[in-house]
Amino acid sequence: MSEKPARDLTPASVNIEAYDAWLFDMDGVLTKTASVHAEAWKEAFDAFLIEETKRTGKAYAPFDAEGDYEKYVDGEPREDGVRNFLAARGIKLPEGADSDSPDARTVEGLGNRKNDLVLQVMKIKGVAVFDGAVALVKELRSLGIKVAVVSASENTKAALKAAGIIDLFDAFIDGYVVKERHLAGKPAPDSYLEGAKELGVEPVKAVVIEDALAGVEAGRAGHFGLVVGVDNHDTADTHEYADELRAHGADVVVTDLAELLGDRSG
Numbered sequence: 726m727s728e729k730p731a732r733d734l735t736p737a738s739v740n741i742e743a744y745d746a747w748l749f750d751m752d753g754v755l756t757k758t759a760s761v762h763a764e765a766w767k768e769a770f771d772a773f774l775i776e777e778t779k780r781t782g783k784a785y786a787p788f789d790a791e792g793d794y795e796k797y798v799d800g801e802p803r804e805d806g807v808r809n810f811l812a813a814r815g816i817k818l819p820e821g822a823d824s825d826s827p828d829a830r831t832v833e834g835l836g837n838r839k840n841d842l843v844l845q846v847m848k849i850k851g852v853a854v855f856d857g858a859v860a861l862v863k864e865l866r867s868l869g870i871k872v873a874v875v876s877a878s879e880n881t882k883a884a885l886k887a888a889g890i891i892d893l894f895d896a897f898i899d900g901y902v903v904k905e906r907h908l909a910g911k912p913a914p915d916s917y918l919e920g921a922k923e924l925g926v927e928p929v930k931a932v933v934i935e936d937a938l939a940g941v942e943a944g945r946a947g948h949f950g951l952v953v954g955v956d957n958h959d960t961a962d963t964h965e966y967a968d969e970l971r972a973h974g975a976d977v978v979v980t981d982l983a984e985l986l987g988d989r990s991g
Contacts, residue, residue, distance in 0.1 A: 731945060731952065734977040736984035744950055746926040747865055748917055749858070749894075750800070751876040753936035754955050754982075756888050757853040758843075762878075763794040765842035770810060773835055777816065785814050800911040800937040802877045802903055803836040811835075843880060852888040855957075857983030858934075862893050864989055871895045875920040875933075877903060877910055896923040911939040914947030921949075934982070938973045945974030953985070954978040 741747075753759035770788035778784055788794075788810065797813060798806030804820075811818060811832075821831025827838035865872050872894050874881060879900030885891035898920045902908070908915035921931045933944030936955040944952035954975030956967045967978040979985060 731971060731974045732976045733971065736977060736979050737987055739951065739953075739977055739985050741861075741865065741985055742868060742870070744870070744930055744932045746871040746873065746921060746924045746931040747862075748873050748875045748920045748924075748931055748933050748949075749862070750933075750935045750937065750940050751874050751878060751881055751884065752799075753957055754934055755854060755858045755862075755874065755890065756884055757855065758847075758884055759799070759936070759957070760790075761843060761846050761850075762798075763790040765839050765846065766790070766794060766798055766806070766810075768842055769835060769839040773838075774814070776830075785816075795938065800877055800935075800939040800943075802900055802910045803840065803879065804832050805910050807832045807836050807839075840879065844883070847880070847884060847887050852884050854888045854890060855982065857981040857986075859890060859893070861982045861985055862890070864986055866893060871924045871926065873897065873920045873924055874899070875916050876900070877916070879904075896920060898923065911937065912942035912946065914943045917943050917947050917949065921947075935975075938969060941970055941974040952976050953982075955982065956980050 749755055752762055767788045767790045774785040774787060793810060797809035801809060819831045821829055821833035823833055825831050825834035825837060827834060827841050862872050873896040874894050875898045877900050881897060881899035882891060898916050903916055908919055917933050918928060921928050928947050928949045931949050932951040932953060933949045934953045935941045935944060936957055941952050941954050952975050954970030956970060956978055970978050
């Protein structure tokens with residue numbers, strides 16, 4: 726599928742009523758769970774790498790909760806994230822099965838270890854939301870515009886319930902749906918195209934909202950009407966990640982989704 730070139734728009738130039746559906750990524754867009762996932766991946770991977778060093782005598786660089794998270798696991802189905810990172814460290818594991826113990830030396834086992842850690846944190850600390858994102862969703866709903874969540878996480882519904890916002894959405898394409906329907910992970914557009922299909926809307930009349938580079942690439946590859954990049958990154962250069970989002974396909978970049986509401990936010 727050829728890619729449609731991105732536009733360089735400003736938040737003020739976006740007419741939110743020009744689109745029939747909005748498709749939101751969850752972690753880092755709706756919920757403040759991206760850091761929770763990154764920390765859980767680090768704990769799971771670092772413990773595994775220590776075990777591997779003891780088993781093989783080889784030394785492995787630990788998981789970087791910023792660089793490695795963004796490069797190998799952000800926006801990916803859990804098993805793909807495991808495969809991606811371990812491949813970067815020269816490690817290949819047996820696939821295993823969904824029912825594998827978190828201690829199993831398999832792709833599924835390591836993924837389950839990470840998942841258990843995330844669920845523990847959500848249970849103890851709950852899930853915080855981005856207020857601007859929730860305000861945008863509520864405004865879209867008041868206008869009769871359809872909204873869906875598209876996330877590779879199998880914990881999507883659990884996180885949205887914990888955050889108290891699950892009732893705001895018309896459809897959910899989560900990690901379970903991705904697996905059951907054999908959808909390719911981001912940056913392939915499959916999950917977003919499935920979300921548009923679920924809502925009965927053509928991609929050109931839908932918006933993709935993402936904070937991950939692979940996610941904005943998926944929106945661009947799917948020929949969606951608008952791709953919004955969300956820059957929640959703290960960097961020395963405040964424009965650095967925003968520029969990366971645009972380079973990967975975002976038509977417009979915001980730090981707070983309330984920017985798209987313009988005068989409505991008042």
